[in-house]
Amino acid sequence: xSLLDNHLLTLIVAVPFGGALALIxxxxxxxxxIHYFARAVGLLTLLLSVYTFATYWSKDGGFQFRESYPxxxxxxxxxxxxxxxxxxxxxxxxxxxxxxxxxxxxxxKHRPKDFFVLLMLLVTxxxxxxxxxxxxxLFFFYELAVLPMYLLIGVWGSSSDFGxxxxxxEYGAMKLVLYLxxxxxxxxxxxxxxxxxxxxxxxxxxxxEKASFSPGFQRLFFPLVMVGFxxxxxxxxxxxxxxxxxxxxxxxxxxxxAGVLMKLGAYGILRVGMVLLPQGAxxxxxxxxxxxxxxVVYGAISAMGQRxxxxxxxxxxVSHMGYVLxxxxxxxxxxxxxxxLQMFSHxxxxxxxxxxxxxxxxxxxxxxxTVLEGLSKxxxxxxxxxxxxxxxxxxxxxxxxxxxxxxxxxGTFRTYPLLGVLGxxxxxxxxxYILRLMAKVFFGPLGxxxxxxxxxxxxxxxxxxxxxxxxVLVGLMPxxxxxxxxxxxxxxxxxxxxx
Amino acid sequence: xxxxxxxxxxAALFSVGLYGVLARRNAxxxxxxxxxxxxxxxxxxxxxxxxxxxxxxxxxxxxxxxIIVAAAEVGLALAIILRVYRNRGTVNVDEIDLMKW
Amino acid sequence: xxxTLAVFYLLAAITLGSAVAVVSSRNVVYAVLALLLSxxxxxxxxxxxxxEFLALVQVLIYAGAIIIVLLFxxxxxxxxxxxxxxxNPQRPIALVVAGAVLGILIAAxxxxxxxxxxxxxxxxxxxxxxxxxxxxxxxxxxxxVLLVALIGAIVIARAGGRE
Numbered sequence: 001x002s003l004l005d006n007h008l009l010t011l012i013v014a015v016p017f018g019g020a021l022a023l024i025x026x027x028x029x030x031x032x033x034i035h036y037f038a039r040a041v042g043l044l045t046l047l048l049s050v051y052t053f054a055t056y057w058s059k060d061g062g063f064q065f066r067e068s069y070p071x072x073x074x075x076x077x078x079x080x081x082x083x084x085x086x087x088x089x090x091x092x093x094x095x096x097x098x099x100x101x102x103x104x105x106x107x108x109k110h111r112p113k114d115f116f117v118l119l120m121l122l123v124t125x126x127x128x129x130x131x132x133x134x135x136x137x138l139f140f141f142y143e144l145a146v147l148p149m150y151l152l153i154g155v156w157g158s159s160s161d162f163g164x165x166x167x168x169x170e171y172g173a174m175k176l177v178l179y180l181x182x183x184x185x186x187x188x189x190x191x192x193x194x195x196x197x198x199x200x201x202x203x204x205x206x207x208x209e210k211a212s213f214s215p216g217f218q219r220l221f222f223p224l225v226m227v228g229f230x231x232x233x234x235x236x237x238x239x240x241x242x243x244x245x246x247x248x249x250x251x252x253x254x255x256x257x258a259g260v261l262m263k264l265g266a267y268g269i270l271r272v273g274m275v276l277l278p279q280g281a282x283x284x285x286x287x288x289x290x291x292x293x294x295x296v297v298y299g300a301i302s303a304m305g306q307r308x309x310x311x312x313x314x315x316x317x318v319s320h321m322g323y324v325l326x327x328x329x330x331x332x333x334x335x336x337x338x339x340x341l342q343m344f345s346h347x348x349x350x351x352x353x354x355x356x357x358x359x360x361x362x363x364x365x366x367x368x369x370t371v372l373e374g375l376s377k378x379x380x381x382x383x384x385x386x387x388x389x390x391x392x393x394x395x396x397x398x399x400x401x402x403x404x405x406x407x408x409x410x411g412t413f414r415t416y417p418l419l420g421v422l423g424x425x426x427x428x429x430x431x432x433y434i435l436r437l438m439a440k441v442f443f444g445p446l447g448x449x450x451x452x453x454x455x456x457x458x459x460x461x462x463x464x465x466x467x468x469x470x471x472v473l474v475g476l477m478p479x480x481x482x483x484x485x486x487x488x489x490x491x492x493x494x495x496x497x498x499x
Numbered sequence: 500x501x502x503x504x505x506x507x508x509x510a511a512l513f514s515v516g517l518y519g520v521l522a523r524r525n526a527x528x529x530x531x532x533x534x535x536x537x538x539x540x541x542x543x544x545x546x547x548x549x550x551x552x553x554x555x556x557x558x559x560x561x562x563x564x565x566i567i568v569a570a571a572e573v574g575l576a577l578a579i580i581l582r583v584y585r586n587r588g589t590v591n592v593d594e595i596d597l598m599k600w
Numbered sequence: 601x602x603x604t605l606a607v608f609y610l611l612a613a614i615t616l617g618s619a620v621a622v623v624s625s626r627n628v629v630y631a632v633l634a635l636l637l638s639x640x641x642x643x644x645x646x647x648x649x650x651x652e653f654l655a656l657v658q659v660l661i662y663a664g665a666i667i668i669v670l671l672f673x674x675x676x677x678x679x680x681x682x683x684x685x686x687x688n689p690q691r692p693i694a695l696v697v698a699g700a701v702l703g704i705l706i707a708a709x710x711x712x713x714x715x716x717x718x719x720x721x722x723x724x725x726x727x728x729x730x731x732x733x734x735x736x737x738x739x740x741x742x743x744x745v746l747l748v749a750l751i752g753a754i755v756i757a758r759a760g761g762r763e
Contacts, residue, residue, distance in 0.1 A: 515623055556726055570749075581673065581677065
């Protein structure tokens with residue numbers, strides 16, 4: 001096992017990439033083979049991520065599974081990877097959501113080969129960002145995770161048309177890519193600035209950590225990092241790409257994007273911004289937490305007013321990412337731990353939401369909540385799973401959302417009590433729209449149109465059950481994850497406080 | 500004749516090429532402008548190499564690689580443009596809007 | 601003004617002048633010829649920098665092969681547009697953006713002024729030995745890139761495609 005351990009992280013990035021490469025050589029007229037192969041790659045990624053989690057658990061914390069190969073020494077770029085207690089849950093998240101998404105794409109009939117190739121490239125990018133300790137590669141994988149989205153949404157997505165409210169999938173695709181690439185421009189400027197300021201020696205995170213930048217420099221460049229990564233995290237007011245993009249995207253893509261990719265943004269703020277620019281972070285956190293709170297409340301209110309079921313979930317995503325940003329901004333151990341746990345919990349939850357919406361849309365061909373009524377009479381399993389997801393989103397104890405949110409709230413109350421109050425109000429608004437949505441769409445009398453609806457297919461039920469399992473598991477037993485997260489959050493915060 | 504002369508020249512050439520990429524509507528003309536930008540980069544590289552590098556060779560080596568990749572890129576870009584022309588009957592980029600909302 | 605400086609200014613004027621013609625000419629054929637002129641002037645600049653092999657490569661590949669390919673592309677995609685082209689209405693914004701980039705680049709170059717050395721002639725031999733020793737692997741990869749581009753271009757442009 002030691003050979004595996006030594007190259008585990010490179011392997012975990014190489015598996016989806018290799019899967020994409022292998023898929024390119026598949027003949028396009030064998031869709032069954034393509035689907036099966038994609039599922040195999042997904043399950044292999046899941047296996048590797050669970051193995052990473054389990055093996056990391058038995059170690060002491062800090063950065064493990066280090067690998068370091070110099071590449072362009074003149075510029076200080078090398079393949080340097082490692083994971084710590086914050087990254088490992090996120091890798092587990094990716095490993096869980098990816099196969100769920102692939103299984104949920106069982107009825108992608110139009111060019112499945114290209115679809116899965118792009119999906120695999122996306123996941124390669126995501127995993128690459130999580131494991132990279134070299135900022136150049138981190139940025140490279142960040143871009144790799146964003147660029148396939150244009151084709152995935154533009155070709156395989158769906159448009160919304162409610163008469164006066166029309167959003168085509170091309171619009172969603174273009175908006176998403178433009179916003180995210182603009183954000184990454186800001187990030188790149190900040191990264192190069194840090195590289196230059198540290199003497200043009202290295203892009204290595206740990207080397208740059210030791211180079212202490214002047215307070216003025218940090219104050220100038222942290223907002224670039226904050227906004228640049230924040231765009232991907234759905235930071236208000238740069239969040240508008242998220243509802244449009246996620247609604248237009250096909251199911252698996254929405255699951256992966258809202259579930260995992262948005263966490264890249266928060267992870268970037270944490271790993272790049274807070275670690276490398278601690279003084280700047282301390283100065284700008286008040287701004288971040290105010291915007292994060294606005295995320296929560298504004299996202300929740302927007303979700304209340306939506307007519308398209310997928311838009312409700314999209315705005316709910318924006319709202320819940322607000323908790324992550326609030327938690328990060330508290331710079332307080334419970335708050336930041338809560339933020340990382342919320343990244344995991346929300347990732348699973350929103351993947352489940354989008355999966356459910358995908359099932360509903362596939363059976364009813366409608367996403368209009370004024371038309372959908374009483375569905376759980378025919379779609380019992382879907383309804384039950386939706387209830388679980390809904391209760392997680394409003395923070396019911398026993399599900400993972402509660403643990404994450406309460407940690408964030410405690411952290412916020414300790415540092416910015418007024419905003420903590422607003423955050424809790426946001427949770428209350430979440431309860432209102434979620435419960436109202438569930439009552440209208442699932443419970444109540446069955447609409448005539450839906451008399452003959454089939455429920456979720458067995459394959460979909462299986463995929464979604466795994467997500468439900470994790471929501472409940474982490475809700476009842478959060479300490480395995482929290483144990484990993486707390487140690488490294490404490491280290492990180494000490495580093496910030498000492499700056 | 501100093502490094503700065505060549506730097507300013509390459510910056511100007513790059514900006515002219517950038518203007519061309521943004522302003523032109525014919526796909527082949529956009530390709531011309533991209534070639535201008537690549538040439539500007541080459542001038543910059545060779546100039547830096549000649550004035551700064553002890554062995555004077557790095558700039559030229561990198562410029563050769565840029566030329567190689569530019570040649571490959573032109574070939575592929577033109578194949579795509581020809582394909583698009585055959586399918587859509589136009590190379591006016593404003594009219595190639597299948598993915599436009 | 602030394603002779604080399606005068607030659608530099610002349611070549612620079614030709615390069616930039618024809619570049620402007622490339623991006624603004626209404627006649628497509630004029631644009632191609634202007635591009636050819638610009639590329640040849642850049643080859644002259646390379647000679648000024650004592651990189652004569654690169655100048656050779658520039659003329660051979662750029663001014664030779666690439667211009668021919670571009671002319672063919674123009675020929676095959678012509679029809680009505682051959683004589684006059686209209687540019688799109690975002691010209692003013694393009695001007696502003698290009699101007700901004702120019703400003704930023706020149707500002708950066710003015711700030712970062714390293715100590716320079718005298719120009720020295722390095723022969724083709726040195727270039728060749730570098731390419732085949734230290735840069736051997738990138739060189740091979742570059743030839744692979746050309747091969748893949750060639751195959752890709754043939755696959756894309758052939759007549760009986762699937763979709």
